Amino acid sequence: MELSAAQAAVMMFLLSSLILSAVKAAEDFDGASILRRKLQSPVAGLCAQLIEPSGFPCSEHKTQTKDGFILGLQRVSSSSGNLRRQSGPPVLLIHGLFMAGDAWFLDNPNQSLGFILANRGFDVWVGNVRGTRWCHGHVSLSEKDREFWDWSWQDYALYDVREMIRYIYTVTNSRVFVIGHSQGTIISLAALTQPDIVEMVGAAALLCPITYLNHITARLPLRLVKMHLDQVFLAMGIHELNFKSDWCTRIMDMMCDGHVDCGDLLTSVTGKNCCFNSSRIDFYLEYEPHPTSTKNLNHLFQMIREGTFAMYNHGRWKNMWHYGQLKPPKFDLSRIPSSLPLWMGYGGNDALADITDLQHTLKELRSKPDLLYLENYGHLDFLVSTRSKEDVYDRMLAFFNSLEHLAVVTE
Numbered sequence: 001m002e003l004s005a006a007q008a009a010v011m012m013f014l015l016s017s018l019i020l021s022a023v024k025a026a027e028d029f030d031g032a033s034i035l036r037r038k039l040q041s042p043v044a045g046l047c048a049q050l051i052e053p054s055g056f057p058c059s060e061h062k063t064q065t066k067d068g069f070i071l072g073l074q075r076v077s078s079s080s081g082n083l084r085r086q087s088g089p090p091v092l093l094i095h096g097l098f099m100a101g102d103a104w105f106l107d108n109p110n111q112s113l114g115f116i117l118a119n120r121g122f123d124v125w126v127g128n129v130r131g132t133r134w135c136h137g138h139v140s141l142s143e144k145d146r147e148f149w150d151w152s153w154q155d156y157a158l159y160d161v162r163e164m165i166r167y168i169y170t171v172t173n174s175r176v177f178v179i180g181h182s183q184g185t186i187i188s189l190a191a192l193t194q195p196d197i198v199e200m201v202g203a204a205a206l207l208c209p210i211t212y213l214n215h216i217t218a219r220l221p222l223r224l225v226k227m228h229l230d231q232v233f234l235a236m237g238i239h240e241l242n243f244k245s246d247w248c249t250r251i252m253d254m255m256c257d258g259h260v261d262c263g264d265l266l267t268s269v270t271g272k273n274c275c276f277n278s279s280r281i282d283f284y285l286e287y288e289p290h291p292t293s294t295k296n297l298n299h300l301f302q303m304i305r306e307g308t309f310a311m312y313n314h315g316r317w318k319n320m321w322h323y324g325q326l327k328p329p330k331f332d333l334s335r336i337p338s339s340l341p342l343w344m345g346y347g348g349n350d351a352l353a354d355i356t357d358l359q360h361t362l363k364e365l366r367s368k369p370d371l372l373y374l375e376n377y378g379h380l381d382f383l384v385s386t387r388s389k390e391d392v393y394d395r396m397l398a399f400f401n402s403l404e405h406l407a408v409v410t411e
C-alpha cells in the first residue's frame with residue numbers, strides 16, 4: 001500500500017509544525033516554560049489520573065539514575081483488596097517509544113494488561129523512562145538544556161531500566177519479572193545482556209520484540225529515514241521531540257476530527273492492526289504521545305540504516321573517544337543466560353517488529369523463548385487490541401504460571 005497523497009500531505013504538515021513549534025519553543029522562553037510546567041509536573045500523578053479512578057490501589061515512587069535523572073514508578077495492586085491475592089512476584093512494565101506507563105492502562109480493567117496483572121495478584125510496577133511526563137526531571141539539568149536530551153535508548157537500557165529493576169528488587173527483595181512492548185523490548189533485551197542486571201530478573205515477556213530493525217516495512221518511518229529527518233532535526237538544533245506541544249496537539253485534534261482517518265495514519269506507522277478500537281483514539285491522545293530525544297530517534301534510524309543492534313554511532317573518531325574503537329560496541333544477545341525464561345508475542349501484520357528481524361534475534365539468543373504468533377496482529381494490537389486478553393495476555397499469564405513456585409492466582 002502506498003501512502004496516499006492526503007497522508008503524505010498531513011505528514012508534511014505535522015513535520016513542519018513540529019519544526020515550527022520546536023523553533024517557537026526555543027525562541028519564546030515564556031511560552032516554553034509554561035508548556036514545560038504543564039508537561040513535566042502534571043497536576044496529578046499517573047496513579048491519581050488513570051489508575052486509582054478504576055478502583056486500583058496505587059502508590060507513586062521516585063528513584064534516581066546514576067546520571068541524575070529522577071524516574072517515576074507506580075506500584076499497583078489488586079482492586080479486590082484481597083490480601084491473599086497480593087502474593088505474586090513483582091513485575092515491571094516497560095513501555096514503548098513515544099509512550100509512558102499510562103500505555104498499560106488505557107482500556108478498561110478487563111482489557112488492559114496493567115489492570116489484569118494486578119487483579120491476578122502480581123505486584124505491578126509501572127516504568128517510565130527519562131523525558132516522559134511521569135518523570136521528575138534531573139538533579140541539575142533543566143529540560144531547556146541541550147544536555148538534558150543528550151541520550152538515546154542505550155541510556156534507557158543501561159541507566160533507567162537498571163535503576164528501576166534495582167529499586168524494585170531492593171524494595172521487594174524478590175527477582176523481578178520484566179514485560180516490555182516495542183522499544184521497551186529493545187531496552188529490556190539490551191539491559192538483560194548486562195550480568196549485574198539479569199541476576200535481578202526472574203523472567204521476561206516481550207510484546208513485539210525488537211533488536212534488529214533493518215527489515216521494517218512501515219512506510220512512514222522508512223520515508224522519514226530516507227529523508228534523514230533525524231539528522232535534519234539535529235542540524236537544526238532540535239533536541240527534544242515533543243508532539244504534544246500546543247501546536248502539534250491542535251493539528252492532531254484537527255486531523256483526527258473527521259478530516260483525515262487517523263487509523264490510516266497509524267497503519268502507515270505500525271502496520272494493520274486487526275482489533276484496534278478507533279473510537280478510543282481521542283482518549284489515547286490525552287496520554288500519548290510522550291516526548292523523547294531527537295538523539296534517540298537518530299539511534300533508532302541508525303539501526304534501520306546500518307542493520308546493527310549496537311550502541312549509538314557517534315562517527316568513527318568520536319567513537320574512538322567514547323568506546324575506544326571505530327565502530328560502536330554491539331549488544332551481544334548471547335550474553336543473556338539460557339537459564340532466563342523468555343516469552344515473546346509477535347504479529348504477522350507488525351510493520352515495526354518484522355519477522356525476519358525477529359528470526360535474527362532468535363538466532364543470537366542462547367535460549368529458545370516460548371513464542372506466540374498471531375497472524376493478523378499489528379504493532380498496537382499487542383497493547384490495545386479489544387481482544388488482547390484472550391489472544392495474548394492469557395497466554396502470557398500461562399507462561400508465568402508455568403514457572404516454578406509462583407503464587408499467582410489463576411482464574
Ligand SMILES: *[C@@H]1O[C@H](CO)[C@@H](O)[C@H](O)[C@H]1NC(C)=O
Nearest residue numbers: 054107108109110111112115
Ligand atoms: C469486566 O468483566 C466482569 C466479569 O466478566 C464484568 O462484570 C464487568 O462489568 C466488566 N467490566 C468492564 C469495565 O467491562
Ligand SMILES: *[C@@H]1O[C@H](CO)[C@@H](O)[C@H](O)[C@H]1NC(C)=O
Nearest residue numbers: 107111277278279280283386
Ligand atoms: C470501543 O470504544 C468505545 C469508546 O470508548 C467503547 O464504548 C466501546 O465499548 C469499545 N469497544 C470495545 C469492543 O471495546
